[in-house]
Amino acid sequence: xxxxxxxxxxxxxxxxxxxxxxxxxxxxxxxxxxxxxxxxxxxxxxxxxxxxxxxxxxxxxxxxxxxxxxxxxxxxxxxxxxxxxxxxxxxxxxxxxxxxxxxxxxxxxxxxxxxxxxxxxxxxxxxxxxxxxxxxxxxxxxxxxxxxxxxxxxxxxxxxxxxxxxxxx
Amino acid sequence: xxxxxxxxxxxxxxxxxxxxxxxxxxxxxxxxxxxxxxxxxxxxxxxxxxxxxxxxxxxxxxxxxxxxxxxxxxxxxxxxxxxxxxxxxxxxxxxxxxxxxxxxxxxxxxxxxxxxxxxxxxxxxxxxxxxxxxxxxxxxxxxxxxxxxxxxxxxxxxxxxxxxxxxxxxxxxxxxxxxxxxxxxxxxxxxxxxxxxxxxxxxxxxxxxxxxxxxxxxxxxxxxxxxxxxxxxxxxxxxxxxxxxxxxxxxxxxxxxxxxxxxxxxxxxxxxxxxxxxxxxxxxxxxxxxxxxxxxxxxxxxxxxxxxxxxxxxxxxxxxxxxxxxxxxxxxxxxxxxxxxxxxxxxxxxxxxxxxxxxxxxxxxxxxxxxxxxxxxxxxxxxxxxxxxxxxxxxxx
Numbered sequence: 048x049x050x051x052x053x054x055x056x057x058x059x060x061x062x063x064x065x066x067x068x069x070x071x072x073x074x075x076x077x078x079x080x081x082x083x084x085x086x087x088x089x090x091x092x093x094x095x096x097x098x099x100x101x102x103x104x105x106x107x108x109x110x111x112x113x114x115x116x117x118x119x120x121x122x123x124x125x126x127x128x129x130x131x132x133x134x135x136x137x138x139x140x141x142x143x144x145x146x147x148x149x150x151x152x153x154x155x156x157x158x159x160x161x162x163x164x165x166x167x168x169x170x171x172x173x174x175x176x177x178x179x180x181x182x183x184x185x186x187x188x189x190x191x192x193x194x195x196x197x198x199x200x201x202x203x204x205x206x207x208x209x210x211x212x213x214x215x216x
Numbered sequence: 217x218x219x220x221x222x223x224x225x226x227x228x229x230x231x232x233x234x235x236x237x238x239x240x241x242x243x244x245x246x247x248x249x250x251x252x253x254x255x256x257x258x259x260x261x262x263x264x265x266x267x268x269x270x271x272x273x274x275x276x277x278x279x280x281x282x283x284x285x286x287x288x289x290x291x292x293x294x295x296x297x298x299x300x301x302x303x304x305x306x307x308x309x310x311x312x313x314x315x316x317x318x319x320x321x322x323x324x325x326x327x328x329x330x331x332x333x334x335x336x337x338x339x340x341x342x343x344x345x346x347x348x349x350x351x352x353x354x355x356x357x358x359x360x361x362x363x364x365x366x367x368x369x370x371x372x373x374x375x376x377x378x379x380x381x382x383x384x385x386x387x388x389x390x391x392x393x394x395x396x397x398x399x400x401x402x403x404x405x406x407x408x409x410x411x412x413x414x415x416x417x418x419x420x421x422x423x424x425x426x427x428x429x430x431x432x433x434x435x436x437x438x439x440x441x442x443x444x445x446x447x448x449x450x451x452x453x454x455x456x457x458x459x460x461x462x463x464x465x466x467x468x469x470x471x472x473x474x475x476x477x478x479x480x481x482x483x484x485x486x487x488x489x490x491x492x493x494x495x496x497x498x499x500x501x502x503x504x505x506x507x508x509x510x511x512x513x514x515x516x517x518x519x520x521x522x523x524x525x526x527x528x529x530x531x532x533x534x535x536x537x538x539x540x541x542x543x544x545x546x547x548x549x550x551x552x553x554x555x556x557x558x559x560x561x562x563x564x565x566x567x568x569x570x571x572x573x574x575x576x577x578x579x580x581x582x583x584x585x586x587x588x589x590x591x592x593x594x595x596x597x598x599x600x601x602x603x604x605x606x607x608x609x610x611x612x613x
Contacts, residue, residue, distance in 0.1 A: 077316075107361065111358075120387075178350065178354075
């Protein structure tokens with residue numbers, strides 16, 4: 048059933064592109080944030096359909112559960128009065144210039160991806176216990192990533208505590 | 217005989233699929249039909265439990281408060297859900313004129329879908345998991361995160377200051393209590409060595425000394441993690457004593473203020489189904505899932521044991537609702553960050569020490585100390601801050 052297998056990836060990918068495009072175009076900021084959340088969910092489903100279960104579930108847990116809420120709270124707390132996007136664009140490019148910039152960025156990214164050594168190696172066989180393999184790699188060879196994440200989270204917590212502390216006169 | 221009862225659901229499904237296959241139905245249609253039957257059965261069971269719980273909760277709350285509950289509709293009031301359903305369906309569906317119509321409509325849907333999807337990975341009996349996932353626990357929390365988006369959508373779309381405030385408080389509460397929930401679940405997954413719920417239930421099998429069950433709740437770290445999970449689950453499901461977002465005397469039902477009729481019923485249903493799902497996860501992680509407590513009780517089918525345990529945990533949740541007063545939002549958040557999170561870390565460390573210190577008395581003492589000392593310190597630190605000082609009264613003359 049190869050056709051159905053491919054549709055499991057293509058359909059969420061189409062939803063992802065449509066939702067991301069809609070979130071860029073929409074006027075109402077909260078609607079744009081919700082479309083972005085839909086694109087996060089679609090990306091998680093793409094990961095799961097490609098066989099990367101752990102990454103897919105972590106994408107759903109972190110992006111939909113935390114980052115989407117962060118975006119929404121940021122919108123609510125900083126501009127609760129005016130929620131439609133203003134008509135004047137940020138730069139003088141206009142829609143054609145924006146599309147050209149986006150296309151150029153896409154070409155550059157694809158060039159980097161296809162010229163990297165990872166694209167030339169054959170796909171390794173999926174591990175029998177992927178979560179255990181990821182855990183072993185994070186504690187073994189790639190422990191630097193874990194330490195950096197710990198430092199980053201500590202910095203974020205300290206920053207949040209400083210922001211939330213009352214100003215002493 | 218008992219083996220037949222225990223395997224009855226699987227055997228019936230297999231017989232039906234074999235019947236269809238003998239009519240020449242192709243394999244992939246059989247797989248689809250099997251999936252639809254399993255999904256329909258699970259959803260039907262849990263919606264039936266929801267209907268039963270909505271009346272049992274009112275009766276249990278009433279009995280605790282020394283009065284009868286609903287007892288007019290049907291024998292002992294057991295047909296009350298039918299009357300409630302008719303009322304909810306025939307109520308007028310009010311949408312505020314300035315509300316965001318699309319988001320207002322979608323919020324109950326987005327709330328209900330994760331609550332139902334989460335039921336797919338819970339093992340209901342021996343070999344009875346609807347979806348056998350390697351990282352089932354991760355799936356549970358990932359899908360449960362969709363509930364927070366729904367709460368925000370409900371509060372925002374109502375275009376009502378109180379709804380938005382209620383939604384923000386509800387989201388702050390859910391995010392704060394998600395951490396102790398996940399960490400205490402990871403404690404059980406760590407000792408069992410797998411994120412799959414079936415493997416965690418299987419790791420609690422067997423009987424020590426021939427008759428003592430080896431459930432995780434009967435160890436110091438497991439008891440702590442079970443209690444932390446239970447309290448955090450009460451908060452995630454917005455149930456009392458953490459029901460500030462939807463208390464009537466607080467923000468007029470908070471994010472649910474502008475919902476009436478069937479949409480309110482959908483929110484209600486999603487909350488109860490979510491409560492049962494998280495009870496099912498607690499039973500799976502700590503109370504041994506479908507395992508029987510004593511060796512001679514294994515004649516009772518495994519799915520009977522599972523539902524008995526889930527109903528017992530749900531009963532304790534209703535009991536807690538009847539007993540404890542509501543927590544204020546700052547007390548609630550302080551409790552999560554300053555007590556539950558350190559206790560979940562203590563349970564984590566205690567479980568790791570228990571695992572590596574062998575399984576003898578030293579391991580038990582060590583894990584008990586690692587869990588007990590932070591509990592005593594943290595508990596005392598809370599009471600001292602809110603200690604009542606000596607009061608002096610001054611009367612006007």
